[in-house]
Amino acid sequence: xxxxxxxxFWWQTxxxxxxxxxxxIRVLRExxxxxxxxxxxxxxxxGGRPVGEREDNPLLRSNRPRLxxxxxxxLCQAATAKIAKHRPAISFLTSGGNWSQKRKAxxxxxxxxxxxxxxxxYSVSQKVFLDACIVGTGVLKVFMEHGKVKLERVRLSExxxxxxxxxxxxxxxxxxxxxxxxxxxxxxxPELKEKILEAVEESEDTEGETRYxxxxxxxxxxxxxxxxxxxxxxxxxxxxTATLLDEDYVADSFPFVFTRxxxxxxxxxxxxxxxxxxxxxxxxxxLLAQIQQQMHLATPKVFIEETSKIVNAHINxxxxxxxxxxxxxxxxxxxxxxxxxxxxxLDRLVNQAYEMxxxxxxxxxxxxxxxxxxxxxxxxxxxxxxxxFMVVGQAYEEAFVELARQIIALVREAVDSGDRYKSxxxxxxxxxxxxxxxEVNMEEDQYVMRVQPVGSLPQTPAAKLASVTEMxxxxxxxxxxxxxxxxxxxxxxxxxxxxxxxxxxxxxIDEMIENDKYI
Numbered sequence: 001x002x003x004x005x006x007x008x009f010w011w012q013t014x015x016x017x018x019x020x021x022x023x024x025i026r027v028l029r030e031x032x033x034x035x036x037x038x039x040x041x042x043x044x045x046x047g048g049r050p051v052g053e054r055e056d057n058p059l060l061r062s063n064r065p066r067l068x069x070x071x072x073x074x075l076c077q078a079a080t081a082k083i084a085k086h087r088p089a090i091s092f093l094t095s096g097g098n099w100s101q102k103r104k105a106x107x108x109x110x111x112x113x114x115x116x117x118x119x120x121x122y123s124v125s126q127k128v129f130l131d132a133c134i135v136g137t138g139v140l141k142v143f144m145e146h147g148k149v150k151l152e153r154v155r156l157s158e159x160x161x162x163x164x165x166x167x168x169x170x171x172x173x174x175x176x177x178x179x180x181x182x183x184x185x186x187x188x189x190p191e192l193k194e195k196i197l198e199a200v201e202e203s204e205d206t207e208g209e210t211r212y213x214x215x216x217x218x219x220x221x222x223x224x225x226x227x228x229x230x231x232x233x234x235x236x237x238x239x240x241t242a243t244l245l246d247e248d249y250v251a252d253s254f255p256f257v258f259t260r261x262x263x264x265x266x267x268x269x270x271x272x273x274x275x276x277x278x279x280x281x282x283x284x285x286x287l288l289a290q291i292q293q294q295m296h297l298a299t300p301k302v303f304i305e306e307t308s309k310i311v312n313a314h315i316n317x318x319x320x321x322x323x324x325x326x327x328x329x330x331x332x333x334x335x336x337x338x339x340x341x342x343x344x345x346l347d348r349l350v351n352q353a354y355e356m357x358x359x360x361x362x363x364x365x366x367x368x369x370x371x372x373x374x375x376x377x378x379x380x381x382x383x384x385x386x387x388x389f390m391v392v393g394q395a396y397e398e399a400f401v402e403l404a405r406q407i408i409a410l411v412r413e414a415v416d417s418g419d420r421y422k423s424x425x426x427x428x429x430x431x432x433x434x435x436x437x438x439e440v441n442m443e444e445d446q447y448v449m450r451v452q453p454v455g456s457l458p459q460t461p462a463a464k465l466a467s468v469t470e471m472x473x474x475x476x477x478x479x480x481x482x483x484x485x486x487x488x489x490x491x492x493x494x495x496x497x498x499x500x501x502x503x504x505x506x507x508x509i510d511e512m513i514e515n516d517k518y519i
Contacts, residue, residue, distance in 0.1 A: 011173070011223040011234040017246050018238030021221050025175050028160050035269075039135050039157050042274035045072040045281055046134045069288060071281050071353045075273045076133035078359050079261075083389055084129040087122050088397045089113060090404040092447040105447055107440035110433060114423035115407050119151045121400070127153045128259055129396060136272035138259040140399070141176075142406040147419055149407050154256065156269070166268040173223045174254050179215040185244065195242035216240070222254050255406065259399045261392060277353045284353075287346050291338050298337035304330045358388035397451040404449055411437055 010020040029036065048070045090112050092105040116122070128138035131153070139154040158176050165171035186193045199216045218239050225233030233249035260270025274281075304310055308327035315323060315330065323330065411421050421437040508519045 010221065010236075011232060016243060017236045018219070018240070018243040021175070021219050021236055021238050022240060025160050025177060025219060025221075028162060028175075032160075032163055036157055038275075041278070042072075042135045042272060045274050045278065046070075046076060048073065069284055069350070071277055071284060071350060072134075072274045075277065075353070075357055075359055076130060079133050079273060079357075079389070079392075080126060080130045082359075083393050083396055084126040086393070086396075088400045088451045089116070090400060091450045092442070093450055094447055101442065101446060104440050104442050107435055108442060108447070111423045111435045111437065111440050112404055112407070114433075114435065115149055116400075116403075118424060119149055119407075121151055121403060124151045124153050125259075125396075125399070125403075128257075128399075131156065132259045132261045132270065133273045136261055136264070136270040136275060140257040140259070140403065142255050142257065142403060142410065144410045144414060147414065147421075149410055151403075161268060167266060168268065171268055172226075173221070174256070175222075176220045178218055178220075180218045181214050182216050183214065185216070185218065185239070189244045192242050192244060196239065196244075199239050199241045218244075222249055224252065224254070225250060251409065253406075257399050257402045257406065259396060273357055276357055280349050280353045280356075284346065284349050287342060287349070291342060291346075295337045298335045300332065300334045302330050302332055401449050401451055412441075415441075 010017065010024045013020040090109070092108045092112075094101045094105050124140065128140045130138070132138035135156050137156050139156060139159060141152040141154045143150055143152070154176065158178050160175040160177065161171050162173065165173065182196050182199065185196050189196065196216075216239055218237065221234070221236045221238075223232065223234045225231065231248070233251075235245070235247050235249040236243060237245035258270075261272045262270055264271050302315055305328040308325055308330070310323065310325040310330055314321065414421050415437055423435050423437070424433070
C-alpha cells in the first residue's frame with residue numbers, strides 16, 4: 001500500500017531525496033505565491049516603500065520615494081519596545097522534591113540562565129518579535145553547532161508549509177530554504193565537495209551582465225513521526241545537485257520557536273500590525289502624495305496688467321524693495337495650497353490606526369500624558385495600556401519556555417552521544433560558575449518550568465537599594481544586614497544566608513533518608 005505513495009510523499013521516496021524535496025517545495029511556493037507577495041508587501045510597508053515594489057530590486061532601492069509618515073514602522077517599534085524589553089527567565093520548580101532535587105533545580109536555573117546569555121537569546125528574540133509585528137509570525141531556530149547551542153532568527157519568507165496543513169495548529173512537515181555559501185557547505189560536508197561546487201547559481205547585475213555567485217540555494221526539510229513507532233520521521237538537507245544529509249527524525253516538534261502578534265483562526269501563521277493597518281497606511285500614502293503635489297504647485301503669483309509700465313527686475317525678494325509703476329499696480333496672490341479637510345482626514349486616519357492596534361501615540365513618541373506627573377498615576381496608566389497586550393506578552397514569555405525545552409532536549413541528545421556539556425553562569429554573589437549538565441540533570445517529571453519576568457525585578461543598584469530599604473521597613477532584614485546590603489546590594493547572597501539553616505536541615509534529613517547517613 002505504501003509503495004503507491006513513494007512518488008508523492010517526499011519522506012517515503014526511494015529515489016534521490018533532494019529531487020523530491022526540491023520539486024515539492026517549488027509546487028508549494030507556486031501555489032502560495034499570494035502569501036509570499038503579502039509578506040513582501042508587509043516588509044515593504046515597514047521599510048517605507050510604496051505598495052507593489054519589491055525590496056530585492058536594487059534599481060528600485062536606489063531612487064524610489066520613501067514614506068514621510070510611516071505608521072507601520074512607528075507601531076511595530078513601539079510594540080517591540082513595550083513588550084520585548086522584558087527579559088523573561090526560566091525557573092525550575094519541584095513538587096514534593098527532596099533537598100537534592102531542590103539543589104538540582106536551583107542549579108538548572110543557573111544552567112539555563114547561562115545558556116540564554118551565551119546564545120544572546122534576548123537580543124535575538126527582540127528581532128524575532130519585531131518580525132512578528134511586521135509579518136505576523138517571528139521564527140527562532142534552535143540547533144547545535146560545534147558542540148554548542150545556537151540560535152538563529154529565521155525570515156518567514158524562508159519557510160514553506162503545505163497550505164492544507166497550514167490550516168491546522170500543528171503541521172506535520174515544514175521546509176526552510178536559504179542561500180548559503182558553497183564553501184561553508186563544503187566545510188560541513190567535505191565528502192560531497194564536488195557535487196556542492198557543481199551547483200551553479202547565476203544572477204544579473206544592474207548592467208544585465210551574468211555573474212556567478214558563491215551563494216547557493218539550500219533546502220532543509222523536516223517530517224514529524226506519525227506515531228511513537230511509525231518510523232516515518234525524516235530530516236533532509238539538500239541542494240539542487242545532491243542530498244547532503246538524510247537521517248531519521250524522532251522529535252515530536254520542529255526546531256523552531258514561533259512567536260505571533262495575533263493568532264489566526266484559519267491559519268498556522270499569525271497576523272501582524274502591518275496586516276491590521278495596511279489599508280490605512282495605503283490611504284495615508286495617497287494623501288501625502290496629493291498634499292506634496294499641491295504644495296509644490298501652489299506657488300505665489302504676481303498679476304501685472306499688460307498696459308502697466310512695471311520693470312520686472314524690480315519684483316524681487318529684497319527686503320523693503322521699491323517697485324516703480326505707471327497705471328495699475330501689481331497684485332500679489334498667494335494661493336491656498338491644501339484644503340484643511342485633507343489635513344483633518346489625515347489626522348483621523350492616523351488616530352484610527354493607533355486606536356485599532358491599541359498603541360497610543362504617546363507611547364510611540366515616548367511622551368507621558370498631560371497631567372500625569374506622579375509615579376503612581378504613571379504606573380496606573382501603564383497598567384491600563386498593558387492590558388491590551390496581555391495575551392501578546394504571555395505568548396512572548398511562553399516562547400522562552402519552549403526555547404528552554406528545546407535547549408534541554410539538544411543538551412540531552414549531545415550528552416547521550418558522549419559530549420560533556422557544561423554552561424557558564426554569572427551572578428553578583430558567586431561570580432562566574434561552570435555548571436556541568438551531569439550535576440543538574442533531572443527527569444522531565446521531576447520539575448515544572450515557570451516564566452519569571454526578570455525585567456520586573458530590581459536589576460540596577462538604585463532599584464536594589466530601594467528594595468533593601470523596603471525589606472528593612474517590613475522587618476525582613478535587621479539594621480546590620482541592611483547596612484551591609486547598602487554597601488553592596490547582593491540580595492541573592494543575603495537571602496541564601498537567611499535560609500542557610502533551613503537548607504542545612506533539609507540536607508541532613510535527605511542524607512539520613514536517602515543514604516542512611518546519620519548525622
